[in-house]
Amino acid sequence: xNQNTQIALVTGASSGIGSAxxxxxxxxxxxxxxxxxxxxxxxxxxxxxxxxxxPLALDVNDWDSVSTLFDRLPMEYHQIDVLVNNAGHDIGGRxxxxxxxxxxxxxxxxxxxxxxxRVTKLIVEGMVARGAGHVVNMGSVAGLHGYASGAMYSASKxxxxxxxxxxxxxxxxxGIRVTEILPGLVKxxxxxxxxxxxxxxxxxxxxxxxxxxxxxxPEDIARSIVFALQQPENVTISQLVVVPS
Numbered sequence: 001x002n003q004n005t006q007i008a009l010v011t012g013a014s015s016g017i018g019s020a021x022x023x024x025x026x027x028x029x030x031x032x033x034x035x036x037x038x039x040x041x042x043x044x045x046x047x048x049x050x051x052x053x054x055p056l057a058l059d060v061n062d063w064d065s066v067s068t069l070f071d072r073l074p075m076e077y078h079q080i081d082v083l084v085n086n087a088g089h090d091i092g093g094r095x096x097x098x099x100x101x102x103x104x105x106x107x108x109x110x111x112x113x114x115x116x117x118r119v120t121k122l123i124v125e126g127m128v129a130r131g132a133g134h135v136v137n138m139g140s141v142a143g144l145h146g147y148a149s150g151a152m153y154s155a156s157k158x159x160x161x162x163x164x165x166x167x168x169x170x171x172x173x174x175g176i177r178v179t180e181i182l183p184g185l186v187k188x189x190x191x192x193x194x195x196x197x198x199x200x201x202x203x204x205x206x207x208x209x210x211x212x213x214x215x216x217x218p219e220d221i222a223r224s225i226v227f228a229l230q231q232p233e234n235v236t237i238s239q240l241v242v243v244p245s
Contacts, residue, residue, distance in 0.1 A: 009033040009080045011060055011119060012087030014041035016188035017138065020218035021084055021225050026052035028226055033077055035069075036087065060087045060115030061107075066122055082229060083123045084136045088112040090153040090194045094208070097151045101197070105152045112156035116163070124176070131175040136225055137164045139182040141241065168238055177236045179228040184243035187215040214244040 008025050012018035013034030019041075022034045026049045034042050035058035042055035054077055059065040070078055089111055092104030120135060127133025142150060143157030161180060168178035191205035198204055209215055221242060228237040 005029065005031050006081040007031045007033065007077055007079060008082035008084060009035060009119075009123065010084040010086055011035045011058065011115075012138075013045070014038035016190060017183075017186060017218045017221045018084075018086040019045060020222040021086065022053065023049065024219070024222040024226055025082075028230075030082070031077065033073065033080070060119055061110050063118060066118045069119075069122060078126075079130070080123050080126060081132065082134045082136065083120065084138070084225060085116045085119060086138045087115055088138060088156070090150075090190065091196055093153050093194045094149045096149055100152070104197075108152045109156055109159075112153070113159045113163070116160065120167070127176050128171075128174065133176045134229055135167065135176070135178045136228065137167075137178070137180045138221075139164065139180045139239075141182050141184050141243065143182060144241075165238070168236065175233075179225075179237050180239045181221060181224055181228070182239060182241045183216060183221050183224075184241075185209070185212050185215040186218060186221060188218055216242065216244050 008030045010018050010022045010025070010032060013022045014036035015038070018036065022032045022045060025032050032053050033056050034045055034053055035056040036042055037057065037059050039055065039057050046053045046055045054073070056069070056072060058069065090108060092100050093108070116137060124133065124135065137160055139160045140157040142154040143161035146154040164178055164180035171178060187209050191208050192201050195201035195204040224240055224242050228240060231237060
């Protein structure tokens with residue numbers, strides 16, 4: 001491996017924004033650790049990207065999985081320069097708060113917030129030791145304003161918004177940059193997963209997107225992430241809101 005090649009860890013890399021980001025990072029010259037629970041999808045991505053990509057089984061909700069991350073990586077992948085905290089979901093969402101399942105509500109918080117905290121804590125320690133690194137957190141416009149039927153998802157993204165801003169301030173002057181990407185509606189498998197409690201979840205997802213009338217695609221967000229990463233060292237893109245035209 002070229003010693004100048006930067007290494008990026010992308011969580012939730014098996015589909016959607018995570019997969020698109022892993023591909024674009026690899027095309028941009030990064031070595032990419034694609035992490036997620038769908039190992040088969042990660043292996044497929046690896047077949048397409050070759051030695052620019054290393055697939056890693058990772059459940060951000062499980063500390064045993066997170067804490068053994070370095071044990072399961074080759075040594076040449078241990079210096080992680082960029083962390084993209086992309087894993088997240090809204091399973092059970094788009095329902096009025098009292099109509100939802102409390103375990104699904106709690107799992108949204110567990111994945112979208114606690115999962116980010118677990119992975120960031122593990123990776124940022126190496127960045128601190130080296131005096132360099134870039135953390136990219138996947139927020140949402142839902143982290144700027146709430147909406148009906150989105151109490152838990154919006155709450156989780158408000159938390160990511162506050163976490164990202166405070167984390168950035170923690171590391172001012174340290175060589176570590178923190179960026180929050182805040183997308184509007186992106187058309188992925190996200191909506192179908194959200195409606196997984198319904199037998200017609202795919203149809204509901206398509207109706208949801210069509211009712212919105214316009215949306216982004218995963219590659220739009222991947223380009224936004226790479227844009228933030230490519231800024232000179234004296235520039236930090238602290239927050240980048242990306243919405244469909």
